[in-house]
Amino acid sequence: MKLLVRNLARTTTEQDIRTLFTAHGKVAECTLVLDKETGKSKGFAFVEMPIEADAASAIKALNQSNVDKNKIRVKLADA
Numbered sequence: 001m002k003l004l005v006r007n008l009a010r011t012t013t014e015q016d017i018r019t020l021f022t023a024h025g026k027v028a029e030c031t032l033v034l035d036k037e038t039g040k041s042k043g044f045a046f047v048e049m050p051i052e053a054d055a056a057s058a059i060k061a062l063n064q065s066n067v068d069k070n071k072i073r074v075k076l077a078d079a
Contacts, residue, residue, distance in 0.1 A: 001055035004077040005045045008032075009068035012041065016068070021047050024061060025054020046077055 005017060014032040021027045029048035032041055049055040055076075063074040 001049055001052055002077040003047045003049065003055060003059065004075055005047060005062075006043070006073040007070050008041065008043050008045060008072060009070045010041045010043060012068050012070075014045070017045050017047065020062065020067065021049065021058050024058035025049055025051055 003021075008017070012032075014030055017032060018027055018030040021030065026049065027047060028050050030045065031047075032045040034040065035042055047058075049058060059074050059076070062072065064071055066072075
């Protein structure tokens with residue numbers, strides 16, 4: 001399942017996100033979206049978790065949680 005993670009602090013790295021989600025199950029892919037011109041984070045990312053139960057657990061545990069002083073939002077990404 002592909003998840004959308006929003007409202008990330010600009011300092012949060014792809015590795016930080018992967019670590020956060022790996023605590024809830026296998027992460028197949030993690031992509032932090034970067035600005036093409038500056039190379040800096042745009043504040044959102046996509047996380048691919050192949051096991052539906054793991055993805056549901058991550059959404060429940062991480063949605064509205066505080067990460068790097070920001071309250072992140074986690075939901076299923078639109079197909």
